[in-house]
């Protein structure tokens with residue numbers, strides 16, 4: 001079935017699925033674990049809508065291109081057009097929801113691409129590379145600088161981050177993104193992953209939480 005944005009209560013959100021704008025290395029501890037320098041400005045890349053799947057009972061990963069890493073991230077759903085230099089109030093008004101998401105990454109392939117200074121798309125944009133859970137409404141979150149994101153793998157907590165530790169907090173990050181790409185209703189922002197990424201294998205059970213808001217379980221096929 002094709003992907004459609006939806007809220008946690010099952011209400012369908014009638015925005016078309018757009019692009020997914022992602023930020024790399026937005027938590028210092030995660031940049032360190034992959035031996036990457038901490039960037040001086042947001043490192044942006046885009047996953048196309050074609051790679052998005054809804055978080056369901058299970059999901060598939062490629063098995064023929066090296067290790068696939070999970071990256072748990074806070075996803076922000078954009079509900080109004082934003083461009084140029086929106087002020088903080090406009091950005092707040094344009095946020096329609098928050099959800100936990102997986103930015104799946106073919107890590108060995110990405111390492112090879114990085115070494116050659118090539119673009120990352122083949123490592124980041126394969127079908128199924130963005131797993132999006134259902135959203136809680138934007139107004140369910142009162143403080144954008146205190147949102148917890150947690151991933152447990154086979155019952156063990158592997159990632160336990162909070163938006164307070166982002167190098168580029170959500171509001172200024174979205175303002176910065178708008179300086180490069182206009183955003184449309186249905187676009188999604190993936191706000192970076194905290195420390196603790198690692199490989200997935202068939203049969204792994206994952207719990208993905210937007211702490212205090214929503215919790216989902218799924219399994220790797």
Ligand code: ZN
Nearest residue numbers: 071103192193
């Ligand atoms: Zn990521």
